[in-house]
Amino acid sequence: MSPAYLQHRISTNITELGRERLDLLYLHNPEHDAHGDRRRLLKQITRAFTIFEEAAHQGDITCYGIATWSGFTSGAFTIHDLVTAAQQAAGSARTHLRAIQLPVSLIELAPVAEALHGSGPIAAAAGVGLEVWASAPLNGGELVDLVSYDLAEFINPGFSRVAAALSVVASTPGLAGVLLSASTTAHWQEAGRAFQSPAIPPTRLQDICHVLRA
Structure with missing residues (x-):
């Protein structure tokens, strides 16, 4: 520095x-x-x-x-x-x-749980007018294999494992956006479904955080 x-x-x-x-x-x-x-x-x-x-x-x-x-x-x-x-x-x-960037995912779920209660860095940044950008929404690709079909169905019925994991991040209140890369057009379209679909309701997000013990 x-x-x-x-x-x-x-x-x-x-x-x-x-x-x-x-x-x-x-x-x-x-x-x-x-x-x-x-x-x-x-x-x-x-x-x-x-x-x-x-x-x-x-x-x-x-x-x-x-x-x-x-x-x-x-x-x-x-x-x-x-x-x-x-x-x-x-x-x-x-x-x-103007902005902060931090990891938000099913592995880094604490920021989601905190944001739902109006606390943590996401809420604090929004309170002073800073944009918040989520990074590593699939934890460097690790979640592609870690998310089970049952968990995906619990999070967002009918979604693929990747789309379900991304939909949690996409539904986090207070985010300006998410930084995401995709290796193929199909992967990009799959991710797009998560971000273009209606957000998971806050009460449902709380249930997901509780089940995953965030």
Whole structure:
């Protein structure tokens, strides 16, 4: 997270993408540099956000955010910490911090259960106007084999195992969207069914979370 490296990556990504600016720049997994020192980590995040705020004012990026795997669940930082770091970096209450990204799936189900009760990082981010994007909705493809036909039928009758797993993520309240890749057109169409179908009702989602002990 050194300033020189971040500045280098911004300029390199702009060149590689052939864009005048980056729409949304994520700082990925800063918690990996925590080493148990939360105060030091927050200082590093603030320093990184300072680079991003400068880049936004220069027109190199439109906005920025944090993509994390375990930052919220490990207690490395909170939404309040990120907003505070951004405000310190900007020297103002108005910042270019716009989004967070975190894993949401049948394996990473806690964010779903928390969102249903108006708590957790998804609800906290929505409360301060940040977009929330779900990553790894199939946990890196692991859920393709882990979800049984019985579980799929319990989640969403008539859905395939993949579509059922994705429908839980698609129905999570407070998400702006989900990051998903597909290896074939058929896989993409299967995923599309999950996101184009009516959302699972909140009470049903609670039942699913209870059964899976989220």
